[in-house]
Amino acid sequence: MEDIFKSSEFTALLQTLQQRPCEDRSDAWPVEQFAAMTNAGVMQWDQPEELGGLDLSAVFMLEGLRVLASTCLVSTFVLTQRSAAVRRIATSKNEAAKQNLLPKLLTGEIFATVGISHLTTSGQHLKTPLVHATETADGFVLNGTVPWATSATVADYLITGGTLDDGRQILVALPTTRDGVEVLPPVQLMALNASQTGAVKLADVPVTRDEVLHGPVTAVMQQGTGGGAGSLGTSALAIGATAGNLRNMNVEAQKRPELQQFLTPLQTELDSLSQSLQLAAAGTHPDGDKAAENIRRKANSLVMRSAQTWLAVTKGAGYVHGHPAERAVRESMFFMVWSCPQPVLIANLQELACSAS
C-alpha cells in the first residue's frame, strides 16, 4: 500500500503542489491542486472498498496527509474537510445516502464539506444552540447559523447538524441549493484564505428523513460518526506544515551553516513526533487514550516554533508580505483555533504564558 506514495501520479501531484502554490486569497480556491489530487487517486483514500475506494488504514491516511501538508497546507486542509464529510456519510446507516453520494464524491462529480463545529467546539458557552432543529411530519426544519464551513461556496452538499428542544442532535447531508440555505461570502482570515471559509445561514430549511445521516441522538458527534475535534488528522497537518518549514529553513542553512544549531533540534523533535503519530495511528502509542491529545499539543507548539524560527532566520526579508516565512507564521497560528480541544488549547496557553505546573 505504501507504493501509492511512490507512484508516478503521487510524485506528479507533489510537483504540482510545489510548483503551483495556492495564493492566499479568498478568490483563489485551489481548483488545480484539487484536480491534481483527484487525478492522483487521493479521493479514493477515504472511501469504502465496496464503492471503489481504497479505505486506507489510519497509518497510510495520516502519512498521505502529512506529506501533502508539507507541500500545500491550504489544499490539504480543504481535503480534510471533504474527508470529514465522506466519513460522516460512510459511517451512516442511511444506505440510500451512501449509495447516492459516495460514488459521486469519489469521481469528483460532487464536492461536500462539513459545518459541524457548533456541535463540538464553537459556541459551547451559549445557552441556545447555534442551529435549532424542529421535528415535522416529513423530517426536520433547521434554523440558525452554521458558524464555520470551509469551501461551502463550492460545495454541493454541506454535512451539518442541529439540536432539538430535548437536546438530541441530528447530522444531515444538506444540498447547498436547498431553499433557505444561504452560503455567506468567505470571511477574511489571517491565512488560508483560499479555503473560502465562512458561515452558512439556515432559514426554515426543510430536511427529509432520507437526508438524515445520524441521530436524532444525544451528542451526535460522539457516536462514532468519524472522528471528533483534535483527531490525529489535524496533527498530521501540523506535523506536515512543520516539515515544510524545516525544509525551507534547510535551504537557508545550506548557505549559512551556523543555522544548523537551530535546525537540528527542531528536526529531531519533528522526527520523534512523526514517529509518535505513526504509533498512535497503529494503536500502539504508549499514551493510549491520551495519545491524540498529547500529539496535537506538541504539534501545535512545534509548528508555531518552527515557523517563527524560519521567519527569524530570514530576518526583515521574511517579514515582508508575500515572503513564504511570514505566510508560514500566519498559517501556523491556524492550529491554535482549528478543531482544537480545550485541554490542548489550555496546555498551549500555559506554554505561551510559561505557567505550566
Ligand SMILES: Cc1cc2nc3c(=O)[nH]c(=O)nc-3n(C[C@H](O)[C@H](O)[C@H](O)COP(=O)(O)OP(=O)(O)OC[C@H]3O[C@@H](n4cnc5c(N)ncnc54)[C@H](O)[C@@H]3O)c2cc1C
Ligand atoms: C480557517 C478556519 C476554518 C474552519 N473550518 C471549519 C469547517 O470547515 N467546519 C467546521 O465545522 N468548523 C470549521 N472551523 C471551526 C473550528 O474548528 C473551531 O470550531 C473554531 O475555530 C472555534 O472558534 P469559535 O470562534 O467558533 O469559538 P467560540 O467558542 O464560539 O468563541 C467565539 C467567541 O466567543 C467568546 N467566548 C468563547 N468562549 C467563551 C466563554 N466560555 N465565555 C464567554 N465568552 C466566550 C469569545 O469572545 C470568542 O472569541 C474552522 C475554523 C477556522 C478558523
